[in-house]
Amino acid sequence: MSHVLPPAEGINLPGLLLVFAVLLPILGLIAMLGLRALHPERVARVVAPLGLLLACAILAEVWEGRSAIDYTLGGWAPPLGLKLRADGVSAVMLVLAALVIGAAALFSQHQFRTPPDAPGDTRAPFAFWSMLMAMWSALNLVFVGEDLFNFFVALELLTFSAVTLVCLDGRATTLHAALRYLLFALLGSVLYLLGVGLIYGRYGVLDLALLSELAQPGPITLAAVAMMTVGLMAKASLFPLHLWLPPAHAGAPPAASAVLSALVVKAPFFLILRLWFELLPAPYSPLAGQLLAALGAAAILMCSVVALGQSRLKLMIAYSTVAQIGYLFLVFTLTAGPAPFAGLGWTGGVLQLLSHALAKASMFLAAGLIAEDMGHDRIADFSGLARRQPLAIFAFGLAGLSLMGLPPSGGFVAKLMLLSAAAASGQWWIAAVILAGGVLAAGYVFRVIGAAMKDRDGEAAQPAATLPATGRHALVLALALLALALGFVPLQPLALFAIGRGELAQGQP
Amino acid sequence: MTHSLVSAATLLGLCACGMVGIGLYGLIVRPDALRKLLSFNILGSGVFLLFGVIGRRGAAAGLEGDPVPQAIVITGIVVAFSATALAATLLVKISDAENALPDAGREEDEA
Numbered sequence: 044m045s046h047v048l049p050p051a052e053g054i055n056l057p058g059l060l061l062v063f064a065v066l067l068p069i070l071g072l073i074a075m076l077g078l079r080a081l082h083p084e085r086v087a088r089v090v091a092p093l094g095l096l097l098a099c100a101i102l103a104e105v106w107e108g109r110s111a112i113d114y115t116l117g118g119w120a121p122p123l124g125l126k127l128r129a130d131g132v133s134a135v136m137l138v139l140a141a142l143v144i145g146a147a148a149l150f151s152q153h154q155f156r157t158p159p160d161a162p163g164d165t166r167a168p169f170a171f172w173s174m175l176m177a178m179w180s181a182l183n184l185v186f187v188g189e190d191l192f193n194f195f196v197a198l199e200l201l202t203f204s205a206v207t208l209v210c211l212d213g214r215a216t217t218l219h220a221a222l223r224y225l226l227f228a229l230l231g232s233v234l235y236l237l238g239v240g241l242i243y244g245r246y247g248v249l250d251l252a253l254l255s256e257l258a259q260p261g262p263i264t265l266a267a268v269a270m271m272t273v274g275l276m277a278k279a280s281l282f283p284l285h286l287w288l289p290p291a292h293a294g295a296p297p298a299a300s301a302v303l304s305a306l307v308v309k310a311p312f313f314l315i316l317r318l319w320f321e322l323l324p325a326p327y328s329p330l331a332g333q334l335l336a337a338l339g340a341a342a343i344l345m346c347s348v349v350a351l352g353q354s355r356l357k358l359m360i361a362y363s364t365v366a367q368i369g370y371l372f373l374v375f376t377l378t379a380g381p382a383p384f385a386g387l388g389w390t391g392g393v394l395q396l397l398s399h400a401l402a403k404a405s406m407f408l409a410a411g412l413i414a415e416d417m418g419h420d421r422i423a424d425f426s427g428l429a430r431r432q433p434l435a436i437f438a439f440g441l442a443g444l445s446l447m448g449l450p451p452s453g454g455f456v457a458k459l460m461l462l463s464a465a466a467a468s469g470q471w472w473i474a475a476v477i478l479a480g481g482v483l484a485a486g487y488v489f490r491v492i493g494a495a496m497k498d499r500d501g502e503a504a505q506p507a508a509t510l511p512a513t514g515r516h517a518l519v520l521a522l523a524l525l526a527l528a529l530g531f532v533p534l535q536p537l538a539l540f541a542i543g544r545g546e547l548a549q550g551q552p
Numbered sequence: 553m554t555h556s557l558v559s560a561a562t563l564l565g566l567c568a569c570g571m572v573g574i575g576l577y578g579l580i581v582r583p584d585a586l587r588k589l590l591s592f593n594i595l596g597s598g599v600f601l602l603f604g605v606i607g608r609r610g611a612a613a614g615l616e617g618d619p620v621p622q623a624i625v626i627t628g629i630v631v632a633f634s635a636t637a638l639a640a641t642l643l644v645k646i647s648d649a650e651n652a653l654p655d656a657g658r659e660e661d662e663a
Contacts, residue, residue, distance in 0.1 A: 192624055199631045203638060210642065215649035222585055222642045229592050229635050230579055236628060237572065237599050243621060244606040 057104045058114025060097060061127040061187045064137055067094050068180040075173050082157040083172035084148075090176065091148045095141040102134040111543030121250035126189040128252075130543025132393055136186045136313060139397055143305045143404045144179050146522055147298035148172075150408050150515055154296065167211060171296070178204040178302065185310040191239045191249040194314055195232065198278065202228040205307045208299040209291045220290035227277050227287040231311070234274030241267035242322075255321045268323055272335075275318075278311035281335075281372055282342030285365040292364060293357040297411020300357065304364045304407060305400035312371050312396070319375060320544075329376070336376040340476040342369030347483035351490070356410050356420040359487055360403070363446060366480065367399045370461065373473055377464040387467070390537050391460025398453025398529045402445035405522035409439040412515060428495035434516040436495050441523035443488030445530075448481040453529025565605040571598030589639045596632040600625045 071090035075083040104112055111130040115121075129137065155168040181200035188194050202225070210221035243249055245263045258264055273284075280288040288308070292300050319332075343366050350362035370392075377388030412435045413428065414420045429436045445454030458477055465473040575595025579588050607621035 192627070196627065196631065199635070203634065206638065206642075210645075213645065213649065215646060218642055218646045218649060222639065222646065225635070225639050225642065226579070226585065226588050226592070229639070230595075232631075232635075233575075233592065233595050233599055236596075237602070239624075240599060240602050240606055240621070243603075243624075244609070247618075249620075 055114055057101075057108075057112045058127070060101050060104065061112060061114045061129055062116075064094070064097050064101060064183045064187060065127075065180055067097060068176040068183070072173050072176040072180070075169065075176065083169055084152055084156055087148045087172050087175065088152070091141070091145040094179065095138075095145050098134075098137040098141040101129055102138050105129060105131055105134040105542055106539060109542060121189070121253055122248050125193055126250060126252070127187045128189045128543070129187050131539045131541060132313075132544070133186045134542075135393070135397065135539065136309075137183060139400055140179065140182045140186070140306055142525070143302055143400060143522075144175065144182075146404060146408070146518055147302045148175065149518055150301075150411070151296070151298040153515075154298070170207060171211060171299070174204040174207045175299075175302070178208070178307065182306055182310055185313060189251050191242060191251065191254075193249075195236055195239060198235070198311065198314070199232055201307060201310055202232065202278070205303055208303065209295045211296055211299065212294075214294075216290070217294035220287070220294045224287045224291040227280075227284065231274040231277035231284075234270045234277075236274075238267040238269075238271030238274065241270070251317060251321050258322055260323075264323070268318055269331075271318055272315055275311040275315045276338075279308050279315070279368060280365055281368060282338050282345060282365065285342065285346065285368075288365055289358055289361040292361040292407075293355065297407055297414070300361075300411075301404040301407040304361070305404040308364065308368060309371075309396055309400060312368070316374070316392075320378075332375040332378075335372045336470075336473060339369040339372030340473065342366055342372070343476055343480040344483070347480055347487070350487045351483065353487075354421055354423060356413065356422055356425075356491060357407070359422065359491070360406050360410055363406075363484065363487060364399075364403055366484070367395075367403070367446060370395050370399075370458070370477070370480070373461055373465070373477070376470060376473070377461060377468065386541070387460050388464035390540055391457050391464060393540050394453060394460065394529060394532070394537075395457035398445045398457055398526050401522050401526035401529070402442035402452075402454065405438055405442040405519050405526065406446075408515070408519045408522065409435045409442070412519065422491055422494050425491070425494040426497040429492075430498070432495075434520055436492060438516070438519040438523040440488070440492055441520075441527055443484070443492070445523075445526040447484040447488060448477075449485075451527060451530035453526050453532075456530050456532060561605050561608045564601060564608075568598045568601035568605060571595070571601065574598075585639075585643060589636060589643070592639075593632065593636060596628070600628055600632075603628070 067090060071086050074081060074086045101112065111128055111133075114127040116125045116127065119125075151171065155171040157165050157168045178201060181197045181204065184197035185194060185201065188197060206221050206225045206228070209224055210217045239249065241263055242254065245261075245267070246254060246257045248254060248257065277284040292303050295303060346362045346366040346369070350359050350366060353359035353362060374388055374392030377391070410420060413425075413432060416432055417424070417428065441452075445452040448454045448458035458481065462474055462477050465471070465477065571594055575591045575593075575598055578591025579595060582588055582591060603621040603625045607618040607625075609618075
């Protein structure tokens with residue numbers, strides 16, 4: 044057992060960055076808990092930029108070194124200890140999380156401000172800020188983890204903080220939504236834990252890197268991965284386990300909805316990706332991949348149609364989230380194609396994740412601005428909105444480009460890559476679904492914009508009463524522009540996403 | 553080593569399977585949130601029992617009792633307890649909110 048002895052090398056500085064990525068939000072949380080005189084929103088104002096800096100440093104380090112960063116906690120190597128690891132995709136996810144959470148924190152500075160003279164209701168602001176920090180730490184832990192049980196703990200932390208954010212306003216409707224979310228998530232986590240138990244019973248290790256060497260195709264491994272996948276599907280709200288998502292995401296405060304839709308449902312997907320491409324001995328059964336892709340396709344078609352019929356803006360955006368998550372699950376059959384196109388499918392999937400996260404965060408925040416101004420979010424009553432809130436509607440439209448997959452946007456590049464991978468591997472039904480999903484997305488985005496462009500009766504002659512643009516409008520627009528900027532990445536498998544991924548590095552330019 | 557028909561570990565493993573089955577059934581079929589929560593706890597206990605069996609069989613190092621599954625069960629119990637507490641709090645809050653405003657949130661009860 045000589046390999047479990049602590050290594051005798053010096054301090055691993057890049058590795059420590061990973062530790063700080065997980066610890067920094069927790070430190071923020073402790074500061075919020077311990078020093079109530081420091082208002083939590085001020086702590087968040089300090090922690091958010093630091094976290095972004097940290098995430099960018101990790102990304103730069105991975106990019107410079109062209110290899111994954113490893114950190115062995117306490118010097119105890121894996122079979123006994125835990126390892127943290129950031130490869131290309133993890134580093135990008137860390138930056139994405141920091142960006143979206145930073146935007147949510149800036150956006151909510153006013154809404155969740157602690158009342159200046161203490162006796163006011165400080166419970167809601169405190170709950171919002173502390174849960175945001177807890178969620179950030181859990182997300183980072185999912186992105187840099189390597190140990191299957193560690194993932195379970197991170198996912199639970201994520202769920203608990205997310206459920207609290209959903210029912211922050213304490214109305215019966217949102218409490219019901221939160222409870223339903225919690226029950227779905229608990230079913231998911233217990234199935235995941237069952238899978239972890241089977242894996243441990245079979246191989247005696249829980250570290251993903253070790254497992255990828257040991258794993259044999261066999262009934263136990265397949266059953267375990269199947270259960271873990273279904274459990275994570277419930278947490279990622281893949282059709283038909285998506286029923287909890289629309290009420291939960293529509294009832295949360297805007298900044299919380301943005302984080303939930305952009306990041307929280309992506310973390311379990313990220314884990315499924317790791318399980319399938321690292322744990323499962325390659326090549327996995329094409330039938331299983333096609334089953335996941337078929338569920339994804341059903342999500343795209345069904346939930347886009349349901350989104351078209353929604354009368355409330357936030358519910359419509361939430362259904363659109365379920366539809367867009369469907370695209371992510373197409374990856375599992377697209378990476379089975381011939382070599383260069385497998386890499387294309389992989390890159391397209393990751394890009395879809397990134398562009399949807401940015402676009403959806405922008406949309407939910409824009410919906411927050413609109414609801415704050417109008418006092419409601421009924422799409423039918425949006426007439427005159429484009430005059431009052433031109434920037435919010437503009438940002439909503441730009442983000443919509445990404446969802447539809449129109450150029451130039453991140454969604455366009457992602458969907459084009461998925462489309463090429465589908466065509467190259469001869470899976471025409473997927474290509475058809477991707478195209479139909481784009482048309483349906485155009486339908487629901489233009490419905491909102493069309494309603495907002497209408498003038499209120501007899502108001503056309505009056506000068507436009509445009510509300511002054513605020514920093515929050517700039518923030519929403521910046522997120523939408525970031526999603527747009529992703530459209531300028533080259534149309535080929537990105538080397539960044541292949542760093543530290545061994546076999547998936549196939550199809551390098 | 554006993555030479556009885558089934559070893560204790562196998563028997564407990566079958567019990568664990570039964571509990572997982574009962575819990576899963578209740579969680580999916582029962583419409584009532586409190587019963588769902590109790591079913592989740594039965595399901596969770598089944599999984600923890602399974603971890604005990606795995607530890608007993610000494611998967612990792614051929615030990616008499618593998619400590620890793622025990623550590624996992626302890627953490628798992630803490631997590632399941634927190635989840636139950638959170639869900640119970642939500643249930644209490646829901647009944648409070650509905651008693652205060654009998655008609656609020658009625659339409660969301662279904663589905």
